Amino acid sequence: MQAVDSAEGIAGMQPDGTFEVAVIGGGIVGLATAMALGQRSRRVVIFEAADRIAAHQTGHNSGVIHSGLYYKPGSLKAKTCAAGRDALYAFCDQRDVRVERCGKIVVATDPAEVPALDELHRRGVANGLEGLRRLGPEEIREIEPHAAGIDGLFVPQTGIVDFTEVCKVMAAVIREQGGQILTSTAFAGVHRETGGLVVHGLDAKVFVKGLVNCAGLQADRVARLCGIEPGLRIVPFRGEYFNVKPGRRDLVKNLVYPVPDPRLPFLGVHFTRRIGGGLEAGPNAVLAFRREGYKASDVSLFDVADMLGYGGFWRMAARNWRAGLGEFRRAGSPALFAAALRKLVPDIREDDLEPGGAGVRAQAVAPDGSLCDDFRIAQGERMVHVLNAPSPAATASIAIGQAIADFAARRFE
Ligand SMILES: Cc1cc2nc3c(=O)[nH]c(=O)nc-3n(C[C@H](O)[C@H](O)[C@H](O)COP(=O)(O)OP(=O)(O)OC[C@H]3O[C@@H](n4cnc5c(N)ncnc54)[C@H](O)[C@@H]3O)c2cc1C
Numbered sequence: 448m449q450a451v452d453s454a455e456g457i458a459g460m461q462p463d464g465t466f467e468v469a470v471i472g473g474g475i476v477g478l479a480t481a482m483a484l485g486q487r488s489r490r491v492v493i494f495e496a497a498d499r500i501a502a503h504q505t506g507h508n509s510g511v512i513h514s515g516l517y518y519k520p521g522s523l524k525a526k527t528c529a530a531g532r533d534a535l536y537a538f539c540d541q542r543d544v545r546v547e548r549c550g551k552i553v554v555a556t557d558p559a560e561v562p563a564l565d566e567l568h569r570r571g572v573a574n575g576l577e578g579l580r581r582l583g584p585e586e587i588r589e590i591e592p593h594a595a596g597i598d599g600l601f602v603p604q605t606g607i608v609d610f611t612e613v614c615k616v617m618a619a620v621i622r623e624q625g626g627q628i629l630t631s632t633a634f635a636g637v638h639r640e641t642g643g644l645v646v647h648g649l650d651a652k653v654f655v656k657g658l659v660n661c662a663g664l665q666a667d668r669v670a671r672l673c674g675i676e677p678g679l680r681i682v683p684f685r686g687e688y689f690n691v692k693p694g695r696r697d698l699v700k701n702l703v704y705p706v707p708d709p710r711l712p713f714l715g716v717h718f719t720r721r722i723g724g725g726l727e728a729g730p731n732a733v734l735a736f737r738r739e740g741y742k743a744s745d746v747s748l749f750d751v752a753d754m755l756g757y758g759g760f761w762r763m764a765a766r767n768w769r770a771g772l773g774e775f776r777r778a779g780s781p782a783l784f785a786a787a788l789r790k791l792v793p794d795i796r797e798d799d800l801e802p803g804g805a806g807v808r809a810q811a812v813a814p815d816g817s818l819c820d821d822f823r824i825a826q827g828e829r830m831v832h833v834l835n836a837p838s839p840a841a842t843a844s845i846a847i848g849q850a851i852a853d854f855a856a857r858r859f860e
Pocket residue numbers: 471472473474475476477494495496497500501502503504505506507508509510511512513632633634635661662663664665666669686730805806807808809836837838839840841842843
Protein backbone atom coordinates (compact mmCIF):
# COMPACT_ATOMS: atom_id res chain seq x y z
CA MET A 448 0.00 0.00 0.00
CA GLN A 449 1.22 3.47 -0.81
CA ALA A 450 2.11 5.76 2.06
CA VAL A 451 0.07 8.95 2.07
CA ASP A 452 1.39 11.58 4.42
CA SER A 453 -1.08 14.26 5.45
CA ALA A 454 -1.30 16.89 8.13
CA GLU A 455 -3.33 14.45 10.19
CA GLY A 456 -1.64 11.08 9.83
CA ILE A 457 0.09 8.61 7.62
CA ALA A 458 -2.01 6.11 5.73
CA GLY A 459 -0.67 2.75 4.65
CA MET A 460 2.60 3.01 6.58
CA GLN A 461 4.37 0.57 8.87
CA PRO A 462 5.18 1.89 12.35
CA ASP A 463 8.55 3.57 12.12
CA GLY A 464 10.94 2.73 14.98
CA THR A 465 10.15 1.57 18.47
CA PHE A 466 7.15 2.61 20.51
CA GLU A 467 6.14 2.12 24.09
CA VAL A 468 2.38 2.50 23.84
CA ALA A 469 -0.20 1.83 21.12
CA VAL A 470 -3.37 3.91 21.24
CA ILE A 471 -6.34 2.55 19.30
CA GLY A 472 -8.47 5.41 17.97
CA GLY A 473 -7.58 8.88 16.74
CA GLY A 474 -10.57 10.69 18.18
CA ILE A 475 -9.99 13.40 20.77
CA VAL A 476 -9.70 10.95 23.69
CA GLY A 477 -7.04 8.88 21.90
CA LEU A 478 -5.14 11.98 20.79
CA ALA A 479 -5.27 13.62 24.23
CA THR A 480 -4.06 10.35 25.77
CA ALA A 481 -1.21 10.07 23.27
CA MET A 482 -0.23 13.68 23.93
CA ALA A 483 -0.19 13.11 27.70
CA LEU A 484 1.92 9.96 27.25
CA GLY A 485 4.31 11.95 25.05
CA GLN A 486 4.61 14.55 27.83
CA ARG A 487 5.76 11.66 30.05
CA SER A 488 8.38 10.70 27.42
CA ARG A 489 6.49 7.64 26.21
CA ARG A 490 6.70 7.20 22.43
CA VAL A 491 3.24 6.47 21.09
CA VAL A 492 1.81 5.00 17.89
CA ILE A 493 -1.88 5.61 17.11
CA PHE A 494 -3.90 3.13 15.04
CA GLU A 495 -6.82 4.94 13.42
CA ALA A 496 -9.23 2.96 11.23
CA ALA A 497 -10.57 5.97 9.33
CA ASP A 498 -8.59 7.90 6.73
CA ARG A 499 -8.31 10.90 9.04
CA ILE A 500 -8.33 11.82 12.70
CA ALA A 501 -11.54 12.99 14.44
CA ALA A 502 -13.61 11.12 11.84
CA HIS A 503 -16.45 10.04 14.12
CA GLN A 504 -17.90 11.42 17.38
CA THR A 505 -15.22 14.08 17.76
CA GLY A 506 -15.71 15.50 14.28
CA HIS A 507 -19.52 15.45 14.44
CA ASN A 508 -20.26 17.02 17.78
CA SER A 509 -21.79 20.31 18.91
CA GLY A 510 -18.50 22.07 19.56
CA VAL A 511 -19.43 23.04 23.10
CA ILE A 512 -16.92 23.24 25.92
CA HIS A 513 -19.14 22.06 28.72
CA SER A 514 -18.97 23.70 32.11
CA GLY A 515 -19.53 20.63 34.29
CA LEU A 516 -23.01 21.70 35.39
CA TYR A 517 -24.88 18.48 34.77
CA TYR A 518 -22.80 15.77 36.37
CA LYS A 519 -23.20 13.99 39.68
CA PRO A 520 -20.70 15.57 42.10
CA GLY A 521 -17.73 13.25 42.63
CA SER A 522 -18.34 11.34 39.39
CA LEU A 523 -15.58 10.90 36.83
CA LYS A 524 -17.57 13.13 34.49
CA ALA A 525 -17.75 15.93 37.06
CA LYS A 526 -14.06 15.75 37.96
CA THR A 527 -12.63 15.40 34.47
CA CYS A 528 -15.03 17.89 32.90
CA ALA A 529 -13.93 20.66 35.28
CA ALA A 530 -10.21 19.87 34.96
CA GLY A 531 -10.48 19.15 31.22
CA ARG A 532 -12.40 22.35 30.52
CA ASP A 533 -9.72 24.52 32.11
CA ALA A 534 -6.94 22.53 30.43
CA LEU A 535 -8.69 22.84 27.06
CA TYR A 536 -9.08 26.62 27.34
CA ALA A 537 -5.38 26.85 28.29
CA PHE A 538 -4.37 24.54 25.39
CA CYS A 539 -6.36 26.66 22.92
CA ASP A 540 -4.82 29.87 24.26
CA GLN A 541 -1.28 28.47 24.10
CA ARG A 542 -1.68 26.95 20.65
CA ASP A 543 -3.77 29.69 19.00
CA VAL A 544 -6.88 27.57 18.51
CA ARG A 545 -9.94 29.78 18.14
CA VAL A 546 -12.15 29.47 21.23
CA GLU A 547 -14.84 31.62 22.85
CA ARG A 548 -15.95 31.49 26.47
CA CYS A 549 -19.42 32.85 25.67
CA GLY A 550 -21.49 31.28 28.48
CA LYS A 551 -24.90 29.68 28.07
CA ILE A 552 -28.37 29.79 29.53
CA VAL A 553 -30.53 26.86 30.59
CA VAL A 554 -34.22 27.75 30.65
CA ALA A 555 -37.23 26.17 32.30
CA THR A 556 -40.36 26.78 30.26
CA ASP A 557 -42.79 24.91 32.51
CA PRO A 558 -43.19 25.02 36.33
CA ALA A 559 -42.70 21.22 36.36
CA GLU A 560 -39.09 21.77 35.18
CA VAL A 561 -38.11 24.11 38.00
CA PRO A 562 -37.15 21.40 40.54
CA ALA A 563 -34.78 19.89 37.94
CA LEU A 564 -33.31 23.36 37.30
CA ASP A 565 -32.84 23.77 41.08
CA GLU A 566 -30.99 20.45 41.10
CA LEU A 567 -28.77 21.57 38.20
CA HIS A 568 -27.99 24.77 40.07
CA ARG A 569 -27.07 22.74 43.19
CA ARG A 570 -24.89 20.39 41.15
CA GLY A 571 -23.16 23.30 39.46
CA VAL A 572 -22.28 24.83 42.84
CA ALA A 573 -21.15 21.42 44.16
CA ASN A 574 -18.99 21.02 41.04
CA GLY A 575 -17.22 24.30 41.78
CA LEU A 576 -18.82 26.54 39.15
CA GLU A 577 -18.50 30.18 40.16
CA GLY A 578 -20.67 32.96 38.84
CA LEU A 579 -23.80 30.88 38.20
CA ARG A 580 -26.71 33.29 38.05
CA ARG A 581 -30.41 32.53 38.43
CA LEU A 582 -32.52 34.43 35.90
CA GLY A 583 -36.11 35.60 35.90
CA PRO A 584 -38.01 35.97 32.58
CA GLU A 585 -36.76 39.55 32.09
CA GLU A 586 -33.15 38.65 32.81
CA ILE A 587 -33.39 35.73 30.37
CA ARG A 588 -34.40 38.22 27.69
CA GLU A 589 -31.57 40.60 28.61
CA ILE A 590 -29.11 37.82 27.71
CA GLU A 591 -31.10 36.20 24.87
CA PRO A 592 -33.76 38.67 23.64
CA HIS A 593 -35.77 35.99 21.80
CA ALA A 594 -35.67 33.28 24.46
CA ALA A 595 -38.65 32.42 26.64
CA GLY A 596 -38.56 30.92 30.07
CA ILE A 597 -40.11 31.24 33.48
CA ASP A 598 -36.81 30.52 35.22
CA GLY A 599 -33.23 30.24 33.98
CA LEU A 600 -29.61 29.71 34.86
CA PHE A 601 -26.64 31.52 33.33
CA VAL A 602 -23.45 29.47 33.20
CA PRO A 603 -20.41 31.62 32.42
CA GLN A 604 -17.84 28.80 31.99
CA THR A 605 -19.41 27.29 28.84
CA GLY A 606 -17.66 27.98 25.54
CA ILE A 607 -17.44 27.00 21.89
CA VAL A 608 -14.60 25.55 19.86
CA ASP A 609 -14.02 23.39 16.77
CA PHE A 610 -12.91 20.04 18.21
CA THR A 611 -11.50 18.92 14.84
CA GLU A 612 -9.19 21.96 14.93
CA VAL A 613 -8.18 21.03 18.49
CA CYS A 614 -7.38 17.49 17.26
CA LYS A 615 -5.23 18.75 14.39
CA VAL A 616 -3.14 20.73 16.84
CA MET A 617 -2.95 17.75 19.24
CA ALA A 618 -1.75 15.62 16.29
CA ALA A 619 1.01 18.14 15.57
CA VAL A 620 2.10 18.03 19.22
CA ILE A 621 2.16 14.22 19.15
CA ARG A 622 4.37 14.29 16.07
CA GLU A 623 6.70 16.84 17.72
CA GLN A 624 6.98 14.40 20.64
CA GLY A 625 8.09 11.62 18.26
CA GLY A 626 4.72 9.88 18.08
CA GLN A 627 3.23 8.47 14.89
CA ILE A 628 -0.38 8.48 13.70
CA LEU A 629 -1.31 5.68 11.29
CA THR A 630 -4.58 6.46 9.54
CA SER A 631 -6.51 3.85 7.50
CA THR A 632 -5.00 1.34 9.94
CA ALA A 633 -7.68 -0.61 11.78
CA PHE A 634 -6.63 -2.47 14.89
CA ALA A 635 -7.05 -6.18 14.26
CA GLY A 636 -5.78 -7.94 17.38
CA VAL A 637 -3.05 -8.30 19.96
CA HIS A 638 -0.97 -11.07 21.45
CA ARG A 639 1.33 -11.18 24.43
CA GLU A 640 5.10 -11.61 24.24
CA THR A 641 7.71 -11.42 26.98
CA GLY A 642 7.76 -7.87 28.34
CA GLY A 643 4.91 -6.53 26.23
CA LEU A 644 2.31 -6.89 23.52
CA VAL A 645 2.37 -7.26 19.77
CA VAL A 646 -0.39 -5.09 18.31
CA HIS A 647 -1.68 -5.88 14.83
CA GLY A 648 -3.34 -3.62 12.34
CA LEU A 649 -4.40 -4.83 8.93
CA ASP A 650 -1.09 -3.68 7.41
CA ALA A 651 0.92 -2.90 10.52
CA LYS A 652 2.48 -4.68 13.48
CA VAL A 653 4.26 -3.18 16.46
CA PHE A 654 5.74 -4.38 19.76
CA VAL A 655 4.76 -2.14 22.70
CA LYS A 656 4.69 -2.20 26.48
CA GLY A 657 1.01 -1.31 26.67
CA LEU A 658 -2.16 -0.51 24.77
CA VAL A 659 -4.91 2.05 25.31
CA ASN A 660 -8.29 1.45 23.66
CA CYS A 661 -10.01 4.74 22.74
CA ALA A 662 -12.10 3.33 19.91
CA GLY A 663 -15.35 5.18 20.72
CA LEU A 664 -18.22 3.52 18.88
CA GLN A 665 -16.16 0.30 18.59
CA ALA A 666 -14.65 0.34 22.09
CA ASP A 667 -16.50 -2.78 23.29
CA ARG A 668 -15.45 -4.75 20.20
CA VAL A 669 -11.83 -3.65 20.48
CA ALA A 670 -11.88 -4.71 24.16
CA ARG A 671 -13.19 -8.13 23.14
CA LEU A 672 -10.47 -8.43 20.48
CA CYS A 673 -8.05 -7.84 23.35
CA GLY A 674 -9.57 -10.69 25.35
CA ILE A 675 -11.42 -8.38 27.77
CA GLU A 676 -15.15 -8.82 28.36
CA PRO A 677 -16.36 -5.21 28.69
CA GLY A 678 -19.58 -6.06 30.56
CA LEU A 679 -21.55 -3.60 28.43
CA ARG A 680 -22.48 -3.03 24.80
CA ILE A 681 -22.20 0.14 22.74
CA VAL A 682 -25.59 1.19 21.37
CA PRO A 683 -25.42 3.98 18.78
CA PHE A 684 -27.73 6.99 19.05
CA ARG A 685 -27.74 9.37 16.11
CA GLY A 686 -28.03 13.07 16.88
CA GLU A 687 -29.42 15.08 13.97
CA TYR A 688 -29.06 18.83 13.63
CA PHE A 689 -30.89 21.52 11.76
CA ASN A 690 -29.16 24.72 10.68
CA VAL A 691 -30.97 27.97 11.30
CA LYS A 692 -31.11 29.85 7.98
CA PRO A 693 -28.75 32.83 7.67
CA GLY A 694 -31.42 35.56 7.88
CA ARG A 695 -32.74 34.18 11.20
CA ARG A 696 -29.51 33.54 13.08
CA ASP A 697 -29.98 36.62 15.22
CA LEU A 698 -32.73 34.71 17.08
CA VAL A 699 -30.00 33.32 19.35
CA LYS A 700 -26.80 35.07 20.40
CA ASN A 701 -24.95 32.15 21.97
CA LEU A 702 -26.28 28.94 23.52
CA VAL A 703 -29.80 28.23 24.77
CA TYR A 704 -30.54 24.86 26.41
CA PRO A 705 -33.68 23.31 27.92
CA VAL A 706 -33.75 21.67 31.33
CA PRO A 707 -32.81 18.07 30.47
CA ASP A 708 -34.95 15.07 31.34
CA PRO A 709 -33.10 13.73 34.40
CA ARG A 710 -33.91 10.12 33.36
CA LEU A 711 -31.96 10.40 30.10
CA PRO A 712 -28.26 11.06 29.47
CA PHE A 713 -28.98 13.46 26.57
CA LEU A 714 -29.38 17.20 27.01
CA GLY A 715 -32.46 17.82 24.83
CA VAL A 716 -32.50 19.79 21.56
CA HIS A 717 -30.89 23.18 22.00
CA PHE A 718 -29.44 26.11 20.07
CA THR A 719 -25.68 26.32 19.62
CA ARG A 720 -23.71 29.04 17.91
CA ARG A 721 -20.78 27.48 16.03
CA ILE A 722 -17.33 28.97 16.36
CA GLY A 723 -16.92 28.94 12.58
CA GLY A 724 -20.22 30.80 12.07
CA GLY A 725 -23.80 29.63 11.91
CA LEU A 726 -26.39 28.57 14.41
CA GLU A 727 -27.34 24.93 14.93
CA ALA A 728 -30.42 23.42 16.51
CA GLY A 729 -30.34 19.88 17.90
CA PRO A 730 -29.18 17.24 18.32
CA ASN A 731 -32.01 14.79 18.87
CA ALA A 732 -31.23 11.23 20.03
CA VAL A 733 -32.52 8.50 17.71
CA LEU A 734 -31.52 4.84 17.88
CA ALA A 735 -29.17 4.19 14.94
CA PHE A 736 -29.06 0.94 12.96
CA ARG A 737 -25.40 1.29 12.19
CA ARG A 738 -22.64 2.33 14.59
CA GLU A 739 -21.26 4.88 12.15
CA GLY A 740 -24.67 5.55 10.58
CA TYR A 741 -25.02 9.26 9.93
CA LYS A 742 -28.19 8.94 7.85
CA ALA A 743 -31.53 7.36 8.81
CA SER A 744 -31.11 5.00 5.83
CA ASP A 745 -27.72 3.68 7.06
CA VAL A 746 -28.22 0.11 8.23
CA SER A 747 -25.64 -2.52 9.11
CA LEU A 748 -27.13 -5.99 9.45
CA PHE A 749 -24.16 -6.96 11.59
CA ASP A 750 -24.71 -4.04 13.97
CA VAL A 751 -28.48 -4.64 14.12
CA ALA A 752 -28.03 -8.36 14.84
CA ASP A 753 -25.43 -7.54 17.48
CA MET A 754 -27.84 -5.11 19.15
CA LEU A 755 -30.89 -7.38 18.98
CA GLY A 756 -28.88 -10.29 20.36
CA TYR A 757 -28.02 -8.33 23.49
CA GLY A 758 -30.42 -8.74 26.43
CA GLY A 759 -29.41 -5.31 27.75
CA PHE A 760 -30.75 -3.72 24.56
CA TRP A 761 -34.23 -5.19 25.12
CA ARG A 762 -34.24 -4.17 28.77
CA MET A 763 -33.20 -0.63 27.74
CA ALA A 764 -35.95 -0.58 25.12
CA ALA A 765 -38.54 -1.72 27.68
CA ARG A 766 -37.56 1.11 30.02
CA ASN A 767 -37.29 3.89 27.45
CA TRP A 768 -39.66 2.97 24.62
CA ARG A 769 -41.87 6.00 25.14
CA ALA A 770 -39.00 8.51 24.90
CA GLY A 771 -37.51 6.50 22.01
CA LEU A 772 -40.72 6.57 19.99
CA GLY A 773 -41.07 10.30 20.58
CA GLU A 774 -37.55 10.83 19.19
CA PHE A 775 -38.32 8.69 16.10
CA ARG A 776 -41.50 10.65 15.46
CA ARG A 777 -39.74 13.99 15.84
CA ALA A 778 -36.80 12.85 13.67
CA GLY A 779 -39.14 12.39 10.72
CA SER A 780 -40.88 15.72 11.24
CA PRO A 781 -39.24 19.14 10.98
CA ALA A 782 -42.55 20.54 12.27
CA LEU A 783 -42.25 18.60 15.56
CA PHE A 784 -38.56 19.53 15.78
CA ALA A 785 -39.45 23.21 15.35
CA ALA A 786 -42.20 22.83 17.96
CA ALA A 787 -39.66 21.55 20.52
CA LEU A 788 -37.38 24.49 19.71
CA ARG A 789 -40.25 26.96 19.97
CA LYS A 790 -40.49 26.24 23.68
CA LEU A 791 -37.08 27.89 24.01
CA VAL A 792 -37.40 30.53 21.28
CA PRO A 793 -41.06 31.13 20.40
CA ASP A 794 -40.26 33.05 17.19
CA ILE A 795 -38.55 30.12 15.46
CA ARG A 796 -40.57 28.67 12.57
CA GLU A 797 -40.26 25.43 10.67
CA ASP A 798 -39.12 27.25 7.53
CA ASP A 799 -36.29 28.92 9.47
CA LEU A 800 -34.63 25.49 9.60
CA GLU A 801 -32.73 23.50 7.00
CA PRO A 802 -31.30 20.01 7.50
CA GLY A 803 -27.82 20.03 9.00
CA GLY A 804 -25.29 17.38 9.88
CA ALA A 805 -25.48 14.47 12.30
CA GLY A 806 -23.30 12.70 14.81
CA VAL A 807 -23.56 9.26 16.38
CA ARG A 808 -23.13 8.87 20.13
CA ALA A 809 -21.49 5.76 21.54
CA GLN A 810 -23.78 5.03 24.47
CA ALA A 811 -22.75 2.10 26.64
CA VAL A 812 -25.68 0.00 27.85
CA ALA A 813 -25.31 -2.33 30.85
CA PRO A 814 -26.74 -5.88 30.83
CA ASP A 815 -29.64 -4.69 33.04
CA GLY A 816 -30.63 -2.18 30.35
CA SER A 817 -29.41 0.92 32.17
CA LEU A 818 -27.61 3.59 30.15
CA CYS A 819 -24.11 3.90 31.65
CA ASP A 820 -24.03 7.46 32.82
CA ASP A 821 -20.48 7.98 34.01
CA PHE A 822 -17.30 7.51 32.02
CA ARG A 823 -16.16 3.89 32.25
CA ILE A 824 -12.46 3.05 32.04
CA ALA A 825 -11.28 -0.53 32.63
CA GLN A 826 -7.75 -1.71 33.27
CA GLY A 827 -6.21 -5.00 32.27
CA GLU A 828 -2.66 -6.31 32.26
CA ARG A 829 -0.74 -3.78 30.09
CA MET A 830 -4.03 -2.36 28.87
CA VAL A 831 -6.49 0.45 29.51
CA HIS A 832 -9.92 0.38 27.85
CA VAL A 833 -12.03 3.54 27.61
CA LEU A 834 -15.42 1.84 27.36
CA ASN A 835 -17.82 4.73 27.85
CA ALA A 836 -16.79 8.25 26.90
CA PRO A 837 -19.93 10.10 25.81
CA SER A 838 -20.44 13.85 26.23
CA PRO A 839 -18.64 15.71 27.81
CA ALA A 840 -15.62 13.57 26.88
CA ALA A 841 -14.44 16.01 24.21
CA THR A 842 -14.34 18.77 26.85
CA ALA A 843 -12.80 16.41 29.40
CA SER A 844 -10.33 14.76 26.99
CA ILE A 845 -7.12 16.37 28.26
CA ALA A 846 -7.94 15.39 31.86
CA ILE A 847 -8.96 11.86 30.82
CA GLY A 848 -5.73 11.54 28.83
CA GLN A 849 -3.63 12.71 31.77
CA ALA A 850 -5.26 10.22 34.14
CA ILE A 851 -4.67 7.36 31.70
CA ALA A 852 -1.09 8.44 31.07
CA ASP A 853 -0.39 8.56 34.84
CA PHE A 854 -1.66 5.00 35.14
CA ALA A 855 0.20 3.83 32.03
CA ALA A 856 3.47 5.44 33.12
CA ARG A 857 3.35 3.37 36.33
CA ARG A 858 2.05 0.12 34.88
CA PHE A 859 3.42 -0.24 31.35
CA GLU A 860 7.00 -1.09 32.36
C1 LIG B 1 -23.99 14.53 18.34
C2 LIG B 1 -22.93 14.68 19.41
C3 LIG B 1 -22.75 15.91 20.04
C4 LIG B 1 -21.79 16.04 21.04
N1 LIG B 1 -21.53 17.27 21.58
C5 LIG B 1 -20.50 17.42 22.44
C6 LIG B 1 -20.11 18.70 22.89
O1 LIG B 1 -20.64 19.71 22.45
N2 LIG B 1 -19.11 18.78 23.81
C7 LIG B 1 -18.47 17.67 24.29
O2 LIG B 1 -17.58 17.80 25.12
N3 LIG B 1 -18.80 16.44 23.85
C8 LIG B 1 -19.77 16.30 22.92
N4 LIG B 1 -20.07 15.07 22.43
C9 LIG B 1 -19.33 13.92 22.91
C10 LIG B 1 -17.93 13.86 22.30
O3 LIG B 1 -17.93 14.19 20.92
C11 LIG B 1 -17.36 12.46 22.52
O4 LIG B 1 -17.51 12.14 23.89
C12 LIG B 1 -15.89 12.38 22.15
O5 LIG B 1 -15.69 12.89 20.84
C13 LIG B 1 -15.42 10.96 22.26
O6 LIG B 1 -14.12 10.90 21.70
P1 LIG B 1 -13.47 9.51 21.41
O7 LIG B 1 -12.08 9.78 20.99
O8 LIG B 1 -13.70 8.60 22.58
O9 LIG B 1 -14.35 8.87 20.23
P2 LIG B 1 -14.32 9.13 18.67
O10 LIG B 1 -14.19 10.54 18.33
O11 LIG B 1 -15.51 8.41 18.12
O12 LIG B 1 -13.00 8.41 18.21
C14 LIG B 1 -12.84 7.01 18.20
C15 LIG B 1 -11.93 6.67 17.04
O13 LIG B 1 -11.62 5.29 17.09
C16 LIG B 1 -11.51 4.83 15.77
N5 LIG B 1 -11.65 3.37 15.75
C17 LIG B 1 -12.75 2.64 15.99
N6 LIG B 1 -12.46 1.32 15.85
C18 LIG B 1 -11.16 1.24 15.53
C19 LIG B 1 -10.28 0.15 15.23
N7 LIG B 1 -10.68 -1.13 15.26
N8 LIG B 1 -8.99 0.44 14.92
C20 LIG B 1 -8.54 1.72 14.87
N9 LIG B 1 -9.34 2.78 15.12
C21 LIG B 1 -10.62 2.55 15.45
C22 LIG B 1 -12.63 5.54 15.05
O14 LIG B 1 -12.42 5.58 13.65
C23 LIG B 1 -12.59 6.92 15.70
O15 LIG B 1 -11.81 7.84 14.97
C24 LIG B 1 -21.02 14.91 21.43
C25 LIG B 1 -21.18 13.69 20.76
C26 LIG B 1 -22.10 13.58 19.74
C27 LIG B 1 -22.20 12.29 18.99
